[in-house]
Amino acid sequence: MLHIVNKSPGERATLDSCLAHVRPGHSVLLIEDAVYAATKGHAAAAKIQAALATAKVFVLAADLEARARAGAVIDGVVQVDYKGFVELVTQNPRVQSWL
Amino acid sequence: MLHIVNKSPGERATLDSCLAHVRPGHSVLLIEDAVYAATKGHAAAAKIQAALATAKVFVLAADLEARARAGAVIDGVVQVDYKGFVELVTQNPRVQSWL
C-alpha cells in the first residue's frame, strides 16, 4: 500500500495520521509541502526515521528542488521523480492520500 | 490585541502558533473549526486552560452550536455571538488572524 502525504508537518497533522496507519512493508511518498518532513534538522525528521524501520519512505525530488531542500534529505529516504511516483502507484495495489 | 484562530487543533498548528504570541491581557477568539479546542476532554483543552491564566479566551457560539459542542465548553472560556465578535474587534486596537 502507498500512502501519500502532501502537507507540511509544521502546518498540519496529516503526517502523524498517515504514520499511525503505515503497516510493515508499506510505502510512504512525501510530495508538495510534505517534503520538508524528510529534511535534516526538522522536528519531524525523527518520525520519518522511526518509520524507516519497517516501511519505505520516498520523497518527490521536484518538490524538494523547488523548496531548496534537495541537499538536506535524511539518510534512508529515496528521492524519486514524477515517473518514480507513477511507478510507486503501479507497484502498490492501493493508494491512500492523507489530505 | 485580538488573536483569531479558525482551524481545528486536530488538523493544523495555528492554535500553537497563536498561543506562542499571546501577551498578558490579550484576547483570543476561536471561530469555525477552532472552537473544538475549547471543549472538555479535547487534547488541546489544556493549552487553552494555560492561556486563561494571563489572557481572555472567547469562542463563537454559532460555530459551537453547528458542531454540537456548545454544552462542552471548558470553564473560563466565554461564548459570544457575532455581535460579541464585532465588539471584540472594536475593543482591541489590533487584530491578528492566525490562518
Added chain:
Amino acid sequence: MVNEGPYQRQSSDSAYLFCRAAIESGHQIERVFFYHDGVNNATKLTEPPQDDRNVVARWTKLAEEHGVDLVVCVAAALRRGIVEQNLAQGFRISGLGQLVESAIASDRLVVFGD
C-alpha cells in the same frame, strides 16, 4: 479581507455574518476586499442547491442595502477566471492598492481565510 471562495471553506460565511453583525451594531463596513480564492465569491454563475445559502447573492444584497464596496483583486481574479463577463452585481474589479488604501483609512482590518 476574504481569502477563500464560496462553499469550499467557511471563511466567506464567517466574513459575511461578521459584516452583517457589524452593520447591525451601528458600525460602517467600508469595503470587503476579495483576494486569493476569495475572488471566486464574485461569480454570478453559481446555482447552489435550493436548501442551502446563496453566498454570492447575499454579498450582492449587502452591497445594495448598505453601500458596502465589494472589491475583487484584479491579479488574483485573472488567475482564476473572474472577469467582467461573469462578475456578479455589487462587485467591482480593481487593484491591490484598494486593500492597502482601506487598511490606511479604516479603523480595523479583519482577515478571513484558510
Added chain:
Amino acid sequence: MVNEGPYQRQSSDSAYLFCRAAIESGHQIERVFFYHDGVNNATKLTEPPQDDRNVVARWTKLAEEHGVDLVVCVAAALRRGIVEQNLAQGFRISGLGQLVESAIASDRLVVFGD
C-alpha cells in the same frame, strides 16, 4: 481526482505532472475527475501572468493530445459557478457517478487535494 482549484494550491499542478509522467511511461489515464474546488480548473476565463504556467490550458492540451476524459462534477460546479458558458475546451460536466464508475473500471485511483 483533483480537489483543488488552479493556483491557490499545488494539487492541480501535481495531478497534471503525474498524469503526464504516467502517459510518458506508457500508462493510460482514463479520466480526471474534478471535484470540490477542483471544478475551478475548468474555467476558460483565466488569464494567468505570461511568466507563469497556464493550468487550464495544459489540461485542455492533455485532453486533446492523449484523449484524457476531463470530467467536472455538476453539483460541485453549480455551487461554484462553472457552467457550459465558461467551460474550457476538453472538459465536460457530468455527475458524480462518473467518479465511482472510474474507480470501478480503473486499476488505480489517485486523489490530489488539500
Added chain:
Amino acid sequence: MSEGAIKKFLFVNRKAPYGSVYALEGLEVVLISAAFDQDVGLAFLDDGVYQLAKGQNTKAIETKNFSPTYRALEGYDIEKLYVERESLEARGLTEDDLLVDVQVLGATEMAALMDEMDVMISF
C-alpha cells in the same frame, strides 16, 4: 478487473463539518456510490469523527445541517461505518455522542481494514 466484479470501497472522512465542504461533498459521493452495487464502507478518523456528532444545529451559521443524512445511509444499504477509537478519545468524545451506530476500531485495526480495500477515496 472485469466490469462485473464487486470492489471494496472505503470512503475516508478526516475533516470536521462546516469549516470546509469536504464532509458534505464527501457524503454526496457516498450516496451516489450506493447505486453501483459495490461493497461500500465509511471510515471516520481524526476530525472526521465530528461529522457524526449528535445535536448539530446550524441555524446561527445559516448553513444547511446535513448531519441527518448519516442516519439515512442505512436506507441506501450503507451500513459499514467505522470510527477510530484514538480519534474519539483525543477529542473527549464517546460512542454516546454519535448520531448513528458505528463500529469502533483502534488505529491498528483501521490500518488493517484499509489494507484490504480495492479503492480508497479520501476527503
Added chain:
Amino acid sequence: MSEGAIKKFLFVNRKAPYGSVYALEGLEVVLISAAFDQDVGLAFLDDGVYQLAKGQNTKAIETKNFSPTYRALEGYDIEKLYVERESLEARGLTEDDLLVDVQVLGATEMAALMDEMDVMISF
C-alpha cells in the same frame, strides 16, 4: 486616524512557498504597499521562513520561481524583514540558509513587535 498619518504595517507570512499561493500573492500585496509611503515590515514565522530559503529551483514543478523578488524588496525601501528564531530552529535552518539579510527575533520579541503595529495582514 487622519488621511495623512503613516501607519505601521506588518505582513505576517506563515506559509511555505509553492504548496499554496499565499507566499506569492502575499508578496504582491507587499510590493503594492510600497507605493503608499507607510511604515512596512515583513514577519516570517512557522513555515513562512521557507519562503526565504536560498537556492529554490522550480524547473521540475514548472512553476514560476518568485524567490528573487525578496532580494528586490530593498529597492522598494522595504528593509524590515523579521524572522522568528524558533521557526528556523524547528526546521533545521540557520540564517545562512536564507537569501536575504534579516533580523532574527525570538517568539517573545515577535509578539512584542506585533503589539506595536497598526495593521497586520496575514497570509
